[in-house]
Amino acid sequence: xxxxxxxxxxxxxxxxxxxxxxxxxxxxxxxxxxxxxxxxxxxxxxxxxxxxxxxxxxxxxxxxxxxxxxxxxxxxxxxxxxxxxxxxxxxxxxxxxxxxxxxxxxxxxxxxxxxxxxxxxxxxxxxxxxxxxxxxxxxxxxxxxxxxxxxxxxxxxxxxxxxxxxxxxxxxxxxxxxxxxxxxxxxxxxxxxxxxxxxxxxxxxxxxxxxxxxxxxxxxxxxxxxxxxxxxxxxxxxxxxxxxxxxxxxxxxxxxxxxxxxxxxxxxxxxxxxxxxxxxxxxxxxxxxxxxxxxxxxxxxxxxxxxxxxxxxxxxxxxxxxxxxxxxxxxxxxxxxxxxxxxxxxxxxxxxxxxxxxxxxxxxxxxxxxxxxxxxxxxxxxxxxxxxxxxxxxxxxxxxxxxxxxxxxxxxxxxxxxxxxxxxxxxxxxxxxxxxxxxxxxxxxxxxxxxxxxxxxxxxxxxxxxxxxx
Amino acid sequence: xxxxxxxxxxxxxxxxxxxxxxxxxxxxxxxxxxxxxxxxxxxxxxxxxxxxxxxxxxxxxxxxxxxxxxxxxxxxxxxxxxxxxxxxxxxxxxxxxxxxxxxxxxxxxxxxxxxxxxxxxxxxxxxxxxx
Numbered sequence: 001x002x003x004x005x006x007x008x009x010x011x012x013x014x015x016x017x018x019x020x021x022x023x024x025x026x027x028x029x030x031x032x033x034x035x036x037x038x039x040x041x042x043x044x045x046x047x048x049x050x051x052x053x054x055x056x057x058x059x060x061x062x063x064x065x066x067x068x069x070x071x072x073x074x075x076x077x078x079x080x081x082x083x084x085x086x087x088x089x090x091x092x093x094x095x096x097x098x099x100x101x102x103x104x105x106x107x108x109x110x111x112x113x114x115x116x117x118x119x120x121x122x123x124x125x126x127x128x129x130x131x132x133x134x135x136x137x138x139x140x141x142x143x144x145x146x147x148x149x150x151x152x153x154x155x156x157x158x159x160x161x162x163x164x165x166x167x168x169x170x171x172x173x174x175x176x177x178x179x180x181x182x183x184x185x186x187x188x189x190x191x192x193x194x195x196x197x198x199x200x201x202x203x204x205x206x207x208x209x210x211x212x213x214x215x216x217x218x219x220x221x222x223x224x225x226x227x228x229x230x231x232x233x234x235x236x237x238x239x240x241x242x243x244x245x246x247x248x249x250x251x252x253x254x255x256x257x258x259x260x261x262x263x264x265x266x267x268x269x270x271x272x273x274x275x276x277x278x279x280x281x282x283x284x285x286x287x288x289x290x291x292x293x294x295x296x297x298x299x300x301x302x303x304x305x306x307x308x309x310x311x312x313x314x315x316x317x318x319x320x321x322x323x324x325x326x327x328x329x330x331x332x333x334x335x336x337x338x339x340x341x342x343x344x345x346x347x348x349x350x351x352x353x354x355x356x357x358x359x360x361x362x363x364x365x366x367x368x369x370x371x372x373x374x375x376x377x378x379x380x381x382x383x384x385x386x387x388x389x390x391x392x393x394x395x396x397x398x399x400x401x402x403x404x405x406x407x408x409x410x411x412x413x414x415x416x417x418x419x420x421x422x423x424x425x426x427x428x429x430x431x432x433x434x435x436x437x438x439x440x441x442x443x444x445x446x447x448x449x450x451x452x453x454x455x456x457x458x459x460x461x462x463x464x465x466x467x468x469x470x
Numbered sequence: 471x472x473x474x475x476x477x478x479x480x481x482x483x484x485x486x487x488x489x490x491x492x493x494x495x496x497x498x499x500x501x502x503x504x505x506x507x508x509x510x511x512x513x514x515x516x517x518x519x520x521x522x523x524x525x526x527x528x529x530x531x532x533x534x535x536x537x538x539x540x541x542x543x544x545x546x547x548x549x550x551x552x553x554x555x556x557x558x559x560x561x562x563x564x565x566x567x568x569x570x571x572x573x574x575x576x577x578x579x580x581x582x583x584x585x586x587x588x589x590x591x592x593x594x595x596x597x598x599x600x601x
Binding site for chain 2: 243244251252274278
């Protein structure tokens with residue numbers, strides 16, 4: 001409505017100025033005309049008087065004649081006449097509220113000089129005042145009427161539609177592409193409304209596209225993680241199979257003994273117990289691997305697969321150590337966990353964290369020579385995250401995987417987290433492990449830092465926000 | 471004809487496995503000496519005199535069975551060896567061939583296989599333990 005008001009006031013002000021200017025000019029013109037008339041009248045009167053005096057019978061003096069005429073005139077019109085010898089210094093014109101004219105007496109008049117005719121200017125002043133009042137009145141009335149009309153029309157044609165448009169824009173900004181805005185008017189504002197509706201349609205289509213692309217991306221990430229997880233399971237499988245040989249052997253032998261009844265019933269009962277124990281052992285070995293393999297499959301809702309809960313990093317390290325011990329053993333590498341004494345609990349997705357840690361440990365084991373040692377250290381330290389993590393310097397929980405293996409060449413270091421980057425032989429590694437781990441840790445608001453010396457070993461450290469700030 | 475009982479050295483770190491193999495070997499009338507690690511295997515070989523057969527696991531703490539037997543062969547130890555393993559790859563098979571006088575038993579194996587091999591190596595045709 002401010003727009004309408006501004007327009008209104010500008011137009012009215014302009015109009016008023018014009019009206020006033022016109023009125024002033026007119027009034028001055030009228031005043032001039034008025035005075036001209038007066039002058040003319042006075043001349044006429046003066047001439048008449050002059051003539052009368054000139055023609056007057058010797059019976060009365062010119063003064064008497066003049067007085068008689070003057071009286072008559074005064075009676076009617078507040079016009080005063082008198083004879084003067086000379087025109088005063090001020091001359092003719094408006095003076096002291098009267099208009100003075102000087103008409104010379106004719107040459108054959110008994111007396112010389114001038115007839116001074118003077119008339120009150122009150123009428124003129126009245127006229128001027130009336131005129132001014134009228135102009136003022138007209139101006140004010142016009143202004144009021146114009147204001148009212150402008151206000152009404154402005155509000156209806158500009159203010160209301162613009163408010164609707166603004167409201168629509170606000171709603172679009174808030175994400176509501178909602179029902180189209182229908183403005184009946186067929187002017188620029190109507191055009192604007194139509195264009196906004198078209199824009200909303202296009203935005204809605206773009207949103208839908210982005211949403212489906214985003215879903216596709218999430219699905220791809222899930223699939224990638226799943227395949228990495230399965231690759232890990234594959235790596236662990238032979239180590240697990242190795243572990244299973246001995247318990248199976250015992251079960252086979254003792255089972256046979258039971259079946260063939262070789263022994264006293266006590267002994268047989270004992271063999272039965274042994275079979276159960278060994279079977280439990282096998283179950284434990286397999287269960288751990290199966291749970292890891294299951295993790296979260298792509299068939300679960302994307303939301304569930306990133307669900308976070310309270311995770312104890314020390315327990316996580318221990319269980320990963322157990323699960324990966326067969327693989328380490330097969331490579332002749334010792335695997336240990338140093339838990340630290342402080343609590344290390346954070347908000348995380350358990351199976352994703354398992355996957356990340358498993359990938360780091362498997363890399364460490366595979367990089368180590370026979371007799372080497374890989375250690376997992378749980379701790380906390382004050383650190384400044386890399387710039388793109390967007391977190392402040394604070395105390396972060398750490399999961400470090402240290403090995404004494406081949407190390408990483410400085411030239412390779414910047415690329416190790418790239419997907420499919422691998423220094424292994426073709427067919428030996430997917431090159432996904434580190435990039436999957438990197439992605440998982442980043443999703444948890446953390447980062448992985450690497451220290452490595454070729455020939456001496458490497459240390460990969462996962463930094464995670466402590467529980468409260470996750 | 472000697473009536474000495476044949477002596478077998480059994481090296482296996484898993485208790486239950488060691489127990490069941492010992493039991494099986496004893497049903498053959500064999501005297502079984504146990505070692506539960508590579509180190510124990512070495513000390514048994516060094517201290518305890520002559521064995522007629524060694525049955526050993528490959529993967530044991532401290533020293534692997536293979537390392538011990540290889541060294542022992544180099545030192546002139548000629549007793550036949552039965553090697554138990556859960557994971558037999560080409561590398562292991564090659565080493566076993568190189569050692570000579572050794573047979574590979576892949577876990578889980580049938581105890582009858584063990585019995586058959588032991589009988590053959592020790593020349594036993596009955597459960598009496600006598601040759």
